[in-house]
Amino acid sequence: MAQNGKLATDLVQKLERDIVTGVLKPGDKLDERSLSERFGVSRTPVREALQTLAGSGLVATMPRRGTIVASITVAELIEMFEVMAELEAMCARLAARRMPRADIEGLIALSEECSALQEHSDADAYYEANVRFHEAIYAGCRNSFLERQTKNVRNRLAPYRRLQLHRPGRVKKSNNEHADILNAISTGEADVAGKLMQQHVAVQGEALNDLLAIVPRGYLEPLAS
Amino acid sequence: MAQNGKLATDLVQKLERDIVTGVLKPGDKLDERSLSERFGVSRTPVREALQTLAGSGLVATMPRRGTIVASITVAELIEMFEVMAELEAMCARLAARRMPRADIEGLIALSEECSALQEHSDADAYYEANVRFHEAIYAGCRNSFLERQTKNVRNRLAPYRRLQLHRPGRVKKSNNEHADILNAISTGEADVAGKLMQQHVAVQGEALNDLLAIVPRGYLEPLAS
DNA sequence: CTATGCAATTTTGTATACCAGAGATGTGTT
DNA sequence: AACACATCTCTGGTATACAAAATTGCATAG
Incomplete structure (x- = not known):
């Protein structure tokens, strides 16, 4: 481009x-x-x-x-996660409707890869597999513009998203959510898949507080820039 | 930025x-x-x-x-409208939940402006008012990142969207849809507002064929680039 | 000892010069 | 007459030189 x-x-x-x-x-x-x-x-x-x-x-x-x-403000962080959740939800919805069987098989394999890595509790390795799983869903929406747009926002959030998985228990929970999303996509339940993905990505309530608590100094701008 | x-x-x-x-x-x-x-x-x-x-x-x-x-392919045009509809729907959903009363008054004024211009069937003048109406809703979502993202996609589609209003009867129909959207936002029915906006912006079925029929030569790339 | 102001240095913003690659055009050959 | 190859020109890509602004450090004064 x-x-x-x-x-x-x-x-x-x-x-x-x-x-x-x-x-x-x-x-x-x-x-x-x-x-x-x-x-x-x-x-x-x-x-x-x-x-x-x-x-x-x-x-x-x-x-x-x-x-x-780029470092962003807390307000922007919240805003971007809100949009991210919706973009990924759209990807999941469309993927449930459009993803061919063969590609779903691939998605299953990636999900299993995540599960395997989850056992070893290596957050970084899991993160990489996690990215591949999500990207497979982006590709499944069969809308390359949406795919690019989603990846772009994902990249901007990457430094912050990566931190999330270092929270105790988050990897296991994330992996369980993957299973549900995969199931909804596999059975073609578009709205369910979208809703689950939205919740999977969204950062709200306690999760937000937890995230903010582990964001290192310098990752966020002071309020007065 | x-x-x-x-x-x-x-x-x-x-x-x-x-x-x-x-x-x-x-x-x-x-x-x-x-x-x-x-x-x-x-x-x-x-x-x-x-x-x-x-x-x-x-x-x-x-x-x-x-x-x-930039000129885009037919496939990209369809993809971008699909994303655009969803982004604007998200704006409308959030606006229905978050837009303060005072701002809704402003939105009503903009809607009336559209209605007034619609009478004169001046597509270009209506287009400008239409833009202001939509932008007021973007602002109403109270998510400046989403607002920027939406405006960005809107800008890229502007040359094509502008054409739509030159279709006979489209201005009147568009204006009626505005009224429904405004109503849903005003009463705080988030999901309804989102759904209506999604349909308002989406280009599908006959509307797509009509749009493609009036796109001038050069606005779209040949399939083999 | 601290604060303020000036100067020097560092770093970005702009202009210009040079180089390389892609397309056009012309000529020669078949 | 048509096609292929070579050259030529036009446009973008890169490097470098110059100008302006901001930060930093030092000196001096309070």
Whole structure:
């Protein structure tokens, strides 16, 4: 979609991965000069890459004050989770109606993968499998625009979502919810699948308090920016 | 959000307005040198502006082949309307729950404005009022992230949505649907408001065929890109 | 010792120059 | 006359140089 030059595209992907996987954390400064030296290119493609990332919301750049990995306010966090839950619910609803049998088999396999990893209580490994499970459902909605849109919001929430699974008991609960969602999709109960997914993703009540409690300093902006 | 330099920001806004209002049409070529001469700046801020617009999907740039105002395929058009309907439905649902009385009064005023303009059967004037009505509902959801996201998709669909109102009878029908939506929001019936909005925005069945029939050449990409 | 103001340095924003690749056009050959 | 190949030009991609603004550090005054 946003096709810039080859160098810039590479940079976008590298930086995006680093942000989504947590190598770069919210609030980290992205200096154009350092980045250009580190990647052995001039500042121009670096700027283009940062520009692109700013467009998708992964970084924030203040005029004349540089670029940082986007950190959001508590209010925005709540807002984004609200939208995320609805987007994923839509994916699940459509997947229940449109996902071919063969792909559902694949989804089952991914679900089992999650279950297996859940036993070992390795939050990071589970997170990766979890991402694959969810992405399979995005793909199942057979709406590539919705898929892109959903992945985009997911990426922006990634640093925060990752934290959730480090809460005791959350992995097991998450895995159980997967089973129910999978079942609803498999039987074609669109509205049920959507509702379950909505609840699976939504962060409300106690879960919100728990999440806020474990968000590290710097991941959230102070109220007065 | 995506704060580039002052010049680039100005360009983004100017180009965005031209695209959304139809001055620039899908498929139009955006030559960097011409734009830089026309606006009296160098190519650098022009490139940054195009970069930003590409990020939001309003323009498409093919490597080494330049930038054009984004034109989409029929499949994408359908997909985007499907998502648009759901986003607006979510706005309406939340607005029904959260919109303060005072703001509902404003919404009523906007609705009456639409009704008044509908009489004169001036599709363009109605379109503007229509936009204001819908934006008031976006604002009513009290989720600024959802609001931005919705406006973004709306902007991308603007060239196509504008066409719809030129279909005979569509303006009157649209206006009637507004009344029902307004009523549901006013009485706090969230699910009804959402469902009505979803149907109001969705393009399916005959409406889709009608829309495709009046889309000018160049607005849609050929299947093989 | 702290606060304020000025200067120097760092870093971003813009302009320009250079390079490379894709498409167009023309010529030669079959 | 038609097709293929080569060259040429036009446009984007990248690098670098220059200008303006902000932060930081130091010095001086209170």
